[in-house]
Structures are given as C-alpha cells and as structure tokens.
Amino acid sequence: MLAKRIIPCLDVDAGRVVKGVKFVDIRDAGDPVEVARRYNEEGADEITFLDITASSDDRDTIVRVVEQVASEVFIPLTVGGGIRSADDIRRMLNAGADKVAINTAAVFNPEFVKQATERFGSQCIVVAIDAKQVSREGEPLKWEIFTHGGRKPTGLDAIEWAKRMSDYGTGEILLTSMDRDGTKIGFDNALTRTIVDAVPIPVIASGGVGNLQHLVDGVKQGGADAVLAASIFHFAEYTVGEAKQFMQDQDVEVRL
C-alpha cells in the first residue's frame, strides 16, 4: 500500500536556511545541504525548499542549492517561491528538482499552470494554495485564496480554485491554512478534508503542526496524502523518524 509521506520544509533566504535549525551535531545549521542530508538520514520521504529570497540578485542562489542537494540526497525534491515562468521551471528541474510549487503566479495567471503541466508533465507541477477561512461562525465553512503571506485576498474560493488547478493538470496541491500557519495548534483538518474530497489528485496538508498527533490527525481527519511541517523538525523537537514511528503506531501506513 502507498505510504503517507512526511515532508520537512526548509525556508531558504539567499542560500541559507532560516527559522533556526537546531540539530546538535551538524556543523552549519544554516547550510541547506547539511540540513537536507540530515532529514534524508532520518527518513524524510521528500524535501521541500521554499525560496523566500526577496532580492532578485540572490535568486540564482537557490539553483545552486538545489544542484548541491540533488548531488547527494536521493529522494524527491520540491522547490517553491518565485516560480513565475517556464524558464524558472526548467532551471529548477535541470538543477535536480523533481517538482516545482507554483503559488502567486498561478493566481495572477492560471493559464501558466496549464502550460506548465502540458510542457513539463503533471508529475512535476505542484500548486501551492494559501487558504484562509472567511465564513463566520454559524455559516457554512468557506475558505478564500490569499497571496503575499496571507495578507492579500483574491476573491477566489478555495474549493473552486483547487478544482480548477486540478483540471489544469497540476499533479498535487500543497494546501496551507493561513489561519493555522505558525500557530502550532494543528492543521485545519476541515479545510484539508474539503479539498481532498473535491479533487482527484494528492493533497499535502500544511500549516499549524505543533506535535506528532497533529500529523496523524492531518491524515486521518483531513485525509491528506502527505503532511508537511517545518518548525517541529527544525527545532529538533522531534526527528522525522520519531514522527514516522508515532504515525505507524497509530496505524498510519508510512515508510520506515
């Protein structure tokens, strides 16, 4: 049976891992290659790099990071952040990325996703969706797509958007709850379940993981195919291996 995937996510700024990685025994916690190597050794099923570099001068740095990681870490690698053109995609794939995550560019130019899946194949195109609950208490649940780190509403309904992106051929959806991101109170499992039920493609749950039970809940309640987490692994609260063991003990199929 197909295993549920655990995906550590690294924020990379100008070639350095940010948000503090606290492994005790690696020399340079800011080096994406060292951190990726460690996650691989712990049993990560994939690794996602989110390039948050603001300056366009430093944008080439992520390409070199991907090249280095891909030369020694042999699991699927996804790169997101600033993917706006077919050239951006080609550069990342040539550098050794297996998938790219498209976020803002999809919102501003949905056809870009269609063109990208036709040209590069569905298997390497992930659409990242940042959703925020907009229904009030007592109303039927409703989520809207936001950009710019959850600051700018787009007027797009999350379910309609996910369906459209799936129809355009995207291979996976990386679904982040902007209400839960950084809160450590768990995924928005109602959001995950709603999107999982709406599209035929895999959904990666993201945003809000604070403990290992949250990962299990994301799979069992949310129905996610994969769970993505950053801080619980970065601060060495838990290893990826511990997370997988915990999930297996709760009858979630994982690769151990």
Added chain:
Amino acid sequence: MTQRITVIDYAMGNLRSVAKAVEHVAAEDDEVLVSDDPKLILDSDRVVFPGQGAARDCMAAISDHHLNRAILDAAQSKPFLGICMGQQVLLNFSEENNGTRLLGLFDGNVHRFPGGVAPDGEALKIPHMGWNQVYQGYEHPLWHGIEQDSRFYFVHSYYVDPVQQNLVAATTDYGVSFASAIATRNLFAVQFHPEKSADAGLQLLQNFVHWKV
C-alpha cells in the same frame, strides 16, 4: 577494473538525478557518461535507460535521436537498467495517447491504472505517486541487500503487463498487482525511480553497477 556506464540521453526526464545517483555508487575510476550517441552507448559496459513523460513523446524522442537500434541492441547484449518510461517502452503497445506503438522487445501492453477505491477505503489516485512496496518475486543479484517488500518511489499512471510471466521480477499492489520490475539474463527494468528511492534505490543501483551477467 574501470568501466563505462552510459545513461541514455534523449531529452526525456531528469537524467541529471539518474547520473548523479549512478556516480554516487560507482567506483571512483568508473566513467559515467550521459549521451545520445548510439556508438558510445554500444561501446559501454553498462547502459542505464531512464525516461519520463508521455509514451508518444518518448517514442518520438527515441526516434529523433536515432536510438531505436542502439537501445534494442544494448538491451539484449549487456547489463541494461530501464527506469520508469525506460521500462514501459520495452513492451509492444501502450494505451497512453490513444494508443502508442512501443519498441516491442517484450510481448505485452502498457495499461492505465483503473483507479477507484482500495478495499481499505483509500482512494487509488492517479498518478500512483509516492512510496510503495516492491515484492521480490525471486532472488536476483539486483535485490542483494534489499529487504523483501522494501518501499521505492513511484510516479506513473500506466503499468506494464508482459505476456511472459517469467519476466516479472517484482510486483507492487495499486488496485491491481503490476510488474514493478522485469528481468532477463542481462536486463533489469523497473517502474519506480531508484535514483529517488533513498537507501534502497542506491543499493539497487550499486547492485546494477556490480552485476555480472
């Protein structure tokens, strides 16, 4: 002893990852080439034949690069490792793209997964993407050091169904039980991506680099 291992390049898929993974497990003085030159391919000691993308595009690219003959010759004469589409195109015919004629080295067709829901209630999404178990049908040098039912990384919507069942070296369940590996005296071809399958994948590649046929 130094040897030359050639990764066939026909502009379909992530060859860099395959080449890097082979370099990672090869001996220091082994030469790992990425090439579309039929002569270089046939002069190699070992050949790796990767591939991604749609069946029709793959067949067109093989033809554009004048590689049909070289691939078929290598697949029958020297240690040969097919990966993903590099496994599928060895059969007769694929259902993909409204039907695509393939290289026809082995009798049998390539079918699309049925999808639907597994007995445990899990949706069988297409593509089959992620880590699934590979059941080794029999002992083979390429399984050396790899535990029975180990997980490998898959990304595909179609699977091979060879007529000759004795070609099947491993099976995997995804709604159907399909041939995740096929083998002959000198050929091993897998649906999964050993170059993306962490330790188990690297072990398989290392076994291939040392395989004495």
